[in-house]
Amino acid sequence: MAQDPALHTKVRHEFYVTVTDFHVDIEKRKITGLVKAFPDDWERAMNALLQEKVMRYVQLDSNQRAALHAQYLEQHIQLNLNGEAMAVEYFGTSTGPDEVYLLFTAEYGDKELEELSGNWTITHTLLADIYP
Numbered sequence: 001m002a003q004d005p006a007l008h009t010k011v012r013h014e015f016y017v018t019v020t021d022f023h024v025d026i027e028k029r030k031i032t033g034l035v036k037a038f039p040d041d042w043e044r045a046m047n048a049l050l051q052e053k054v055m056r057y058v059q060l061d062s063n064q065r066a067a068l069h070a071q072y073l074e075q076h077i078q079l080n081l082n083g084e085a086m087a088v089e090y091f092g093t094s095t096g097p098d099e100v101y102l103l104f105t106a107e108y109g110d111k112e113l114e115e116l117s118g119n120w121t122i123t124h125t126l127l128a129d130i131y132p
Helices: 039-049 062-076
Strands: 018-025 030-037 077-081 084-086 089-095 100-107 120-124
Touching: 018 120, 030 039, 030 077, 039 062, 062 077, 062 089, 062 100
Parallel strands: none
Antiparallel strands: 018 030, 030 100, 077 084, 077 120, 089 100
């Protein structure tokens, strides 16, 4: 049975890892975040999301990639503080030889420092829909 090459990487993994860091920037009154993923895993995920299957992720220009990253990241990272949702906004992408970094922000508004130590709920489902 032939398999769609867009759905498979050259190296199969037993699991897929992303690392996410969050930082509270008190001066700018926002949360900044960074997601680190492996490039082959990220490329496979982005290929799976493309509406037009004849187009490949590597063929997209930087604006098209940024739009795809923003849509995917904003759907798959949710931040809540004390039951109140914070809008996550894609900030940019940086790539290294062995990693892809996705940067994002979320403004927490006029909350005081004491409120920031409240009940946080973070939902992170990046790659979970692509690699079940």
